[in-house]
Amino acid sequence: MSPIYQATASAPVNIACIKYWGKRDTKLILPTNSSLSVTLDQDHLRSTTTSRADPSFEKDRLWLNGKEEEIKDGGRMSTCIKEMKRLRKQEVEDKNPAEPKLSSFSVHISSFNNFPTAAGLASSASGFAALVSSLAQLYQLPVSPSTLSLIARQGSGSACRSLYGGFVAWEMGSAVDGSDSLAIEVAPQSHWPDIHALICVVSDDKKGTSSTSGMQRTVETSPLLQHRINHVVPQRMKDISTAILARDFDSFARLTMADSNQFHAVALDTEPPIFYMNDVSRSIISLIVEYNRLSLAAGGGYKAAYTYDAGPNAVIYAPKENIKEIIQLIVSYFPQQKDSFKDNFNLFSADVTSQAKLPAGFNENVAKRFDVGAVKGLIHTRVGDGPRKLGDEESLLNAEGFPKTLA
Ligand SMILES: Nc1ncnc2c1ncn2[C@@H]1O[C@H](COP(=O)(O)OP(=O)(O)OP(=O)(O)O)[C@@H](O)[C@H]1O
């Protein structure tokens, strides 16, 4: 029997505190500014990918959540697979001619996201990170996550940051070939495990303006973007790295909220303007602002930070000890359907909406109360680790190298 060459990996989602928005090279995916994100825990949100190389396969094929996706010639997926094959040849086969020539075989890839795809929950980030991780394992590549990030970046820019756990910077670099535009670990998960995240799912529909086309329009038309990339982001990158290393939540929170605001301001400054947040998103901002005001007025520090990507969903970062209070605050304004909150950390013994409660002194008029369904779900997670190798029992391909039917 001929050997089976197959590997399975999972990779996390990341949500940026300093946002990537704008490309200086659209083919290589080189950004107009550096960015920084928190990697979220794969125990809750992940992409899992199995790759197999076999001489009998006629072409590269990919199944996403069980459905075949076309791999377009010259497209992002095809570029990533081609680059991984090139690395296999260069780093393994050329150096040791006894190694099997996997780079010349076609691959079958099956991937599964355990959360909605293309809904502004960064599925492209975990998806491309899981893809390059599973291929790196299949090809036994002796390379660092930073080297793999160069390839994931060409799948989707933000994907390069999902090659590390913890707190991750994507350095924009300056080389025209993109060789220095890569992810580095600012601090591992273990440095600040106390950072938790609450994702408020406002919509899980496919979004109106994709990040890819939206940011290009911003580059072409927004004068404010020039100010942002030249005069704001460089200092913020330094300041937030310092805040993370010092576990200084006050500075981390201020910078995260300011950068989310500025990203949405450059979206608005685009011609024609782009709106990603809606009334629900803005009400969540008002709640977090009031929640922080109350704490600051009493001589305390910031208790939470909101951030929004290219969609209406809120991500709230906060120290673990504040999360229960934040959930009680959110469900006071956004009642939840039964089972719309999966209590990953067992904070509540009863139905979450029945626990709705405002902190003493909270000005309840900062937002109106919404109906059930305005926030469709809450996901409580935390800072997590980088891509994981999984065993064969987790494989998503059957004995013939086709997707297993999902249970
Ligand atoms: N597991 C996966 N494996 C490979 N590709 C994936 C995977 N998951 C998602 N993708 C790719 O990413 C695309 C979705 O990316 P898109 O940027 O539209 O949404 P998003 O990542 O959820 O949102 P955003 O990046 O703006 O937060 C999918 O159509 C698919 O091409």
Ligand SMILES: C[C@@](O)(CCOP(=O)(O)OP(=O)(O)O)CC(=O)O
């Ligand atoms: C708002 C963002 O989430 C934008 C992410 O953009 P993508 O990485 O999805 O864009 P492409 O490189 O074109 O695939 C901010 C961020 O994650 O830094």
